[in-house]
């Protein structure tokens with residue numbers, strides 16, 4: 109199936125792409141299926157079972173909330189994050205859910221939206237089973253959906269096709285791996301960004317494409333700005349205090365500090381990442397990049413390019429997003445961007461790799477140097493586990509984004525100082541990441557059953 113830049117970059121809401129955005133999409137798709145079967149107006153009740161990682165960490169990731177707003181017909185990119193708590197309060201107090209925004213059905217989250225702890229569905233760790241009944245209790249339609257990372261959702265039938273889902277859409281430049289991508293670039297005499305942007309023009313025209321890319325950057329940048337001004341504690345009960353505002357005030361009010369400490373720029377990069385991930389943890393508007401848990405890495409590195417790299421410009425922002433998306437596509441095709449499948453390698457690791465290659469590109473790197481930067485970005489995240497305390501995307505997630513961003517900048521610089529020749533190819537590191545993920549015990553894959561999640565008391 110051909111992938112678009114906008115499959116990797118989706119405007120959504122926090123705190124999780126697989127556990128929040130995906131379940132909203134699954135709810136929307138179930139509504140579409142009810143409409144296609146012309147049974148929507150006969151639905152009297154809906155039951156949605158959550159399985160695997162969605163059950164284990166779904167509470168902290170607001171999966172139940174996501175399913176409910178998905179069934180209401182709200183879209184991840186359009187729903188007002190401030191209204192979500194009001195919708196949920198209304199459902200709980202009235203015992204009714206406004207199905208598809210059209211008609212009220214009875215709905216009790218405790219009974220109709222169970223977290224099936226310790227149970228999994230066969231095709232992916234993030235499973236949801238949707239069932240709709242009429243007023244006699246007869247089942248009208250049911251389907252299983254899997255949230256496979258980054259907001260991507262597969263139905264039971266699609267999941268059965270693995271990664272071989274067919275599409276009639278033909279791209280001028282089709283690539284399955286890093287070697288093929290570099291060969292196309294070489295044969296065409298083009299950059300990775302040019303190849304991906306030309307592919308994109310099979311879906312849309314130049315002006316719309318540029319507007320959509322600019323919008324992605326604007327949502328990221330607004331998220332940074334909002335995060336810099338919010339104060340207080342993050343929701344969920346861990347009592348994690350927001351840090352971005354204090355850091356922002358300190359950096360803004362003492363510009364002379366940068367004269368004494370040249371690494372002050374790293375404080376800014378840390379700030380950008382923290383601001384985004386605090387917004388994500390609070391359920392705010394973020395860009396899935398390529399996931400929500402890792403949503404701060406790419407905006408932080410892109411903001412670094414925008415604010416600190418001499419000569420940065422609008423075309424550079426398009427190229428950054430296109431190059432990073434090309435790298436993300438390689439992970440999506442050949443490994444995974446789902447922490448429930450491969451641990452945090454698939455989130456922070458992939459985001460770091462994407463950002464490293466993209467920064468290298470907009471700082472003048474060759475295609476070989478870009479591939480090298482992306483490889484370095486993942487090589488030093490191999491084995492990274494997913495162990496969020498209390499099932500919340502807060503600790504270690506927020507700081508981990510700062511590490512991913514700083515590491516990406518260093519990877520880009522390392523690659524730019526080389527000639528593009530290196531021992532480990534990007535394809536090799538992607539395959540290594542996949543194998544490491546397969547070997548990783550489930551307790552380190554977004555279940556909050558191991559690592560920091562069990563060694564630090566959530567209070």
Ligand code: SF4
Nearest residue numbers: 401447452455494505
């Ligand atoms: S530990 Fe990493 S993969 Fe797991 S929720 Fe946090 S950011 Fe996502």
